[in-house]
Every structure is written in C-alpha cells, then in structure tokens.
Amino acid sequence: MNPKSLSNSERVALIQKQRKRTQYQDAVLSVVGILGFLIFWQVITVTGIVESRYLSTPVQIASLFITKLTSPNPDGAVIGVNILSSLTIALSGFGLAIVIGIPLGLVMGWYKGFDSFMRPLFEIIRPIPPVSWIPLTIVWLGIGLTAKAIIVFFAAFVPCLINSYTGIRQTSEVLKNVAKTCGASNFTIFWKIGIPSSMTLTFAGIKVAIGNAWATLVAAEMLAASSGLGYMILMGRQFGRVDLVILGIVVIGVIGTIITMLIGMLENKVLGWKKL
Amino acid sequence: MDEKKIRLKLENISQSFVVNNEVQDAVSDVSLEVYDNEFLVLLGPGHCGKSVLLNIIGGLEKPVSGNLYLDGEKLSGSDTRISMVFQRLALMPWKTVMGNVEFGPQIAGIDKATRRKNAQKYIDLVGLTGFEKSYPNQLSGGMKQRVGIARAYATNPEILLMDEPFGQLDAQTRYAMEEEIQRIWQQEKRTIIFVTNNIEEAVYLGDRIILLSECPATVKQIYDVNLPRPRNTIDPEFLRIRKEVSENTDLAL
Amino acid sequence: MINNKTAGMSAAERKAFYLSRLYMILPIISVSLLILLWTTVARNSEFPSPKDTFDRLILLFQKPIKGLNIFGHVWASLVRVFAALTFNWTFGIAFGILIGWNKKCKVLFTPLFNAFRAIPPLAWIPLITIWMGTGELSKILIVIFGSLASIVVNTQAGMSNVEQLYLDVGTIFNANARQKLFQIAIPSALDAIFAGVRTSTSAAWMVVLAAEMLGAKSGVGFLITRGMDSIDMPLVLMSMIAIGIVGALLSIITQFAERLMCPWTRKRSD
Numbered sequence: 001m002n003p004k005s006l007s008n009s010e011r012v013a014l015i016q017k018q019r020k021r022t023q024y025q026d027a028v029l030s031v032v033g034i035l036g037f038l039i040f041w042q043v044i045t046v047t048g049i050v051e052s053r054y055l056s057t058p059v060q061i062a063s064l065f066i067t068k069l070t071s072p073n074p075d076g077a078v079i080g081v082n083i084l085s086s087l088t089i090a091l092s093g094f095g096l097a098i099v100i101g102i103p104l105g106l107v108m109g110w111y112k113g114f115d116s117f118m119r120p121l122f123e124i125i126r127p128i129p130p131v132s133w134i135p136l137t138i139v140w141l142g143i144g145l146t147a148k149a150i151i152v153f154f155a156a157f158v159p160c161l162i163n164s165y166t167g168i169r170q171t172s173e174v175l176k177n178v179a180k181t182c183g184a185s186n187f188t189i190f191w192k193i194g195i196p197s198s199m200t201l202t203f204a205g206i207k208v209a210i211g212n213a214w215a216t217l218v219a220a221e222m223l224a225a226s227s228g229l230g231y232m233i234l235m236g237r238q239f240g241r242v243d244l245v246i247l248g249i250v251v252i253g254v255i256g257t258i259i260t261m262l263i264g265m266l267e268n269k270v271l272g273w274k275k276l
Numbered sequence: 277m278d279e280k281k282i283r284l285k286l287e288n289i290s291q292s293f294v295v296n297n298e299v300q301d302a303v304s305d306v307s308l309e310v311y312d313n314e315f316l317v318l319l320g321p322g323h324c325g326k327s328v329l330l331n332i333i334g335g336l337e338k339p340v341s342g343n344l345y346l347d348g349e350k351l352s353g354s355d356t357r358i359s360m361v362f363q364r365l366a367l368m369p370w371k372t373v374m375g376n377v378e379f380g381p382q383i384a385g386i387d388k389a390t391r392r393k394n395a396q397k398y399i400d401l402v403g404l405t406g407f408e409k410s411y412p413n414q415l416s417g418g419m420k421q422r423v424g425i426a427r428a429y430a431t432n433p434e435i436l437l438m439d440e441p442f443g444q445l446d447a448q449t450r451y452a453m454e455e456e457i458q459r460i461w462q463q464e465k466r467t468i469i470f471v472t473n474n475i476e477e478a479v480y481l482g483d484r485i486i487l488l489s490e491c492p493a494t495v496k497q498i499y500d501v502n503l504p505r506p507r508n509t510i511d512p513e514f515l516r517i518r519k520e521v522s523e524n525t526d527l528a529l
Numbered sequence: 530m531i532n533n534k535t536a537g538m539s540a541a542e543r544k545a546f547y548l549s550r551l552y553m554i555l556p557i558i559s560v561s562l563l564i565l566l567w568t569t570v571a572r573n574s575e576f577p578s579p580k581d582t583f584d585r586l587i588l589l590f591q592k593p594i595k596g597l598n599i600f601g602h603v604w605a606s607l608v609r610v611f612a613a614l615t616f617n618w619t620f621g622i623a624f625g626i627l628i629g630w631n632k633k634c635k636v637l638f639t640p641l642f643n644a645f646r647a648i649p650p651l652a653w654i655p656l657i658t659i660w661m662g663t664g665e666l667s668k669i670l671i672v673i674f675g676s677l678a679s680i681v682v683n684t685q686a687g688m689s690n691v692e693q694l695y696l697d698v699g700t701i702f703n704a705n706a707r708q709k710l711f712q713i714a715i716p717s718a719l720d721a722i723f724a725g726v727r728t729s730t731s732a733a734w735m736v737v738l739a740a741e742m743l744g745a746k747s748g749v750g751f752l753i754t755r756g757m758d759s760i761d762m763p764l765v766l767m768s769m770i771a772i773g774i775v776g777a778l779l780s781i782i783t784q785f786a787e788r789l790m791c792p793w794t795r796k797r798s799d
Contacts, residue, residue: 008299012299030636032637033636033637033639054659054660118559119556120560124563127776127777128776129738129772130735132742132769133769136766139760215649222654222743223742233655234655237655242656249648252649253647253648253652256648256649260647334700336700354702359701362697366694370793371716383702384703412793413793
C-alpha cells in the first residue's frame, strides 16, 4: 500500500490499528506463556512422567487451597492464620526498617560528620547477610515474634539505608546552589531539595527491602517458628505433603507480588510527576 | 571543464510522521542535486527536516514519497557508498579509537591487516596519531568528532553525510574543527553533504548552500559561494553573502 | 606544628581544615566505641568477647569440625557458589539476551519469569529437598534458584536499553541483524551484565548460607547452625565474621573483574 495515496486521517487510523494489533498479540502471547506452562505442569504429573510424590497438579493445589481455608490440618492452622502471621511479622520488621533506615540514610548522606561516624559501623554490618543473624537472634531472643521481626528488620534495613543515602548524595549541585542563593539554611535545603531528589532511589530501595524482608521471613519461619507460611511449608515437607509445600510456595509468591504492586502504585502517586 | 557530474539526486522527497494521532510534515517535496566532490551545505533553522533529509539519504528512514538516485541508480535503504558522521557523539564507548574507525570495514568483512592499515591512514588524516588505543571517554569533544570523521572516511565512501557534527562543541573548538574539516576535505576529496544551522559555518565551508525553510522543510534558495579557500570570515564579500543568507532565513523560535 | 600549617589561611579555610581533621578521627572513634560496647556486653553476659571469638578460631584449627577447619568450610561454601554461578551466568546471560533483544520472546516469557521471581529462594528449599534429598546437588540447585533472577534481569535491562544511535551506526555501515546483535548490542550491554554478575554473586553467597543452615555437613552456614545447636556462641560469632569478610572479598573481586573487563566504564575526571 503506497502511503502517498492515503489521506492524513487514513494514515493515523492505520497506525492506530497496527498499535492495537500489536497490543492484542502481546497479550495473547503472555497468556499463552502462562497457560502453556500450567498445562505442561498438569500433563507431566497426570501422565506420571513425574511421580506424584514429587509434584502435584495445579488442580490439586487449587483444591488444597480451598480446603485449607477452613481446615487446620496438618500443620495446625488454617491458611488464613498462617498468612496473617507471616504478614504481621514482615510488615512490622519492614516498617521499622523504613522508619529507621531511611531517615538515617538521608542524614548520613547529607551531613558529612554524621557520615564519617556511622560509615565504618555500617560497612561492618553490611557484608553479613541477614540470614546469618538468625541463629544469633534465636539464641538471644528465642523463637518468638520479636526475634523474627528483628531478623526481618535487618534484611530490610540495609537496602533502605543504602538507597536513601545514595539518592540524597546525587542531588543536583545546581539545585542546591539555587537554594543557597535564595538564602536557605542547610537544613531547609536538606528538607526541601535533598529529600525530594532522593525519592526515586529511595523507592527503589523500598522495593528491594520488601523483597528481602519477605524472603528472610520465610527463612526465619523455617528455622524456628510455630506458625506462618514458611512453617507451613516445613510441615508439608515433614508430613510428605508435596501439595502443601507447593501451595505454600504459590501463596508466598502471590502475596509478595501483591505487596510489590501496591508499593508500585504508591510510587506512581508520589513520583507521578516523573512521567510527565 | 565546468560540466559537473551529478552524484546524488533527490526527487520529490517528502516525509511525515504520525505523532500523537496527528500527522506532522517534516520534509515537503524536496528535489536537489549533489555534484561530484563538492562541499554542499544544507542550512536551515531549528530542528526541522534537515536531519530527517540526511537520515533518508543515509537509509535510516524511508521517505513517504519520492526517490533517491546515486550515480543514476535508484537507492533503497542503506548503502555502503554513503557514510555518515552523526550529530550526537555516536562513538562506541567500548571500542578504542582504532576499534571505532575500523568498524565499518570490519562489518564489511575486510581482513584485519588491511583494515588496520586503512584505519591508521584516516586516523593520521584527522590528526589523532598516537591515540589509537584510547577510549572515547578519554578524549575531548573535538577529538571524538575527529574519530567520527575518520570512521566515516574509513569505508571509502562516495558520499559523506555530516549531521551538524560540530553542534555540541564549544565555540573555540567549533572554529578549530571547521578549519580541520576543510583541511581534511581538501586532502581527501569526497562529496560531502553537511547539515548545519549556523550561517557563518555554512558560508565558511560550503561550495553551495541550500537554504531550507522552517518546518516542513522545502528548498528556499540555493547559493553559490565562489570564494577562495581558506576563507576569511571578515572579508567583505564573505560578510555580504552571509548577510544575504541571513536575511532570507526563517527564524524558528 | 598545626599552627604552622594554618598560618596562612583565612578563617573559612581554617574551619575547613579542622573539620577535615575531625572527619578523619570520627571513624576511629565510632569503631572504638563499638569494640568497647562489645567487650562491655561480653563482660556482663554470656555474649562472647572479642578474645573468646578469636580463641574459638584458633580452637577450630586445632580441633576441626567434621574434618575441616575454617578455611575448609569457607571453601566448601565457595565451591557450591561457584558451581551455581557458572550455570547461572551461562544460562542466565543467554536467556537474558533472548528476552531483552527479541520483543516476542520477552512478552512470552516475562510473566512466567516474574511469577517465579516473586518466590523467595529459600521457600524452594523444602521442595528441592523432597526432590533431591540433602546432597550437594540440591544445595547447588537452591543457590541457582536464588541468584538466577538478578543476572537475567540485569542482562535483559542492558539488552533492551541499547542506544538506538549505535544501532543506527550499524545501519549506515550496512550491518545485518546478527552483526548488530553480537557486535553492537551485546558489547553495549556488558556493563549491565556485569552489574548482574556482581548482584548474583552476593545473592548466591547469601543463599548458600541459608541452604547450609537448613541441612549440611560442611560450609560456613553449617558452622553457624552447629554453634546454634550446641550453644557455642563464640563459634556462631566467629562464623558470622568469617561470612562477612568473605562476602566483602567477593564483592571486591567482582568489582575488580568488572573494571578489568570493561575498562571504558572508568570515569575520566574532567
């Protein structure tokens, strides 16, 4: 088709149609990808290519989920209780990490004296993976709620701090100078220019932090807990219930994704101006 | 003797884009001829049409209508006989100067020894001997553009396109580079199509200046600059031509 | 002596001078405070003192646990990490290039990949143990699951963000699609790929510890669990310090490798 023979409005219509077609094709491909995987999964289990004690079918998992909504077997709690238990700890440890980590990172990034003091302490703590804090915390504080919240705190604390620190340090010098020529005090510049400039990186840090928090929580629950999704998976393994194990994995993944999406939406609200 | 050979011919080239559900014209029915070994300048205001025209000649875009002929042969898409120096610094940062200059021949499949020797010749031509192993981020702006010029020359093209190559340099470097490109061109004569929005640069460098209108670009006027080289920017005749061109130029805000 | 140095300075310069001196001293103060805090806490509780921890290290040399001293255990952990990373880097980079370069592949695989990515690596452990027991292979598989995401994501980002300008240069020189992929896109994505190498290495180090903590007979993670089970606090603390040191070393080595492989990313002080 020779474009020259199309009028302007026809050309626009053609482009729009092409765009819609690509969007449709992409959506179909995505669905095909997921469906294909699920079907593959169902087939290899049902036909016995993989033994059923190694893998349950997606259908079985789904029905187990429905059962677990009301049945406390075999791990001792209804699935809702497990989810709530995990969420409470994750969110409290995570919340603490945000409340302490972000302001600390911002202040460390801005005030050099503070930075010189805190830096070495931080550099010592940083290389130690959060998972390895678990035994120490357990010996100290037992296997209760506090211990797990502290472990989650450690896991979420580091990325929050690093990102807000880096974020505020890359505040544009030009903007700072503009504020100075307007007569702003150091604190005002920190509050009105430094902090907003650091928001993109800070949010990136929050997303990493929640991922870390959720992952470490699962580990903590598997090492020492009496409820929660990690514990449920462990019980599944102990009782040889592969379907319970897989259900736990799926639920953990889904909740993790939901949380990330929520944070993404919050980020869009706060940082919406960036898209303009 | 003055029978100039036509190398490149543009015939009724038009280009437009669909942006935000609207059609925007960039180039409107441009026809022109480019002679052998001339330094042709495309001069125009602002950001409209000039670079698009060059992209079409280079094969990066297909025009909505119109035809291109190189030595009488119809062109469609990119051609190794046409090479380009880009506006924004398009050197590959992971390659050294030598690596960048020999890139074109490398794509064409020429063996290492030959293309090294070839590249070295052009690196010397642009005055960067000794910098073969440097990386682009170690070079100044002017030096980077010289590498770009050497790279464009290295495939031995018939036609060299230059898309506002000195636009991002500071004033001093820009003057120096204008002298440089003139020296290089006189040493290694090629047909050059040079795009700029700087009137002084156009009069300094061009054998002919094609003045383009503002968006959508059309050919407004063609000027012949018959001054001897190297040109003197405060020569009365230079200034007269410059004034004439300047008064005819559309302003773009 | 200080007065000599500050003699020719203005008031502002003198203030800056003293401030910079202060900034140099502060780290020393904070670390000393930390050590002081450590010894005090140790004296008043069962928390091991620095000396206890050091003694435990020596003891481990004299009486190895499961036949290995500290270096042996560190090595055991590192071997697992390297095995997992070798697989990750070959498969992960190839996969990342595929979904970063080819739009259709990206749309087909990304939702699935994201779903798997959302699952914390440690959550896989019980499932993998059901499949393969607690041998070496299962631990390596756990580490693979835990660190594959970073390399794929980084490679994909690098490949999808290739500057159009470089591809245009390729078009001018008549490069075909294969040449554009291998000679332009992949080299330009190298620094992103290396960021992925760095992230996956530190992720792998963390995951291997967790895997070992949940069932192993060697490795630093195993040492920690041993310490926890036998309430051998100096062992726990010593292992944590060893973990931290090795982790820091790994990060330094990967950064060094990046600078070696990508010399153009060194910033020039302009």
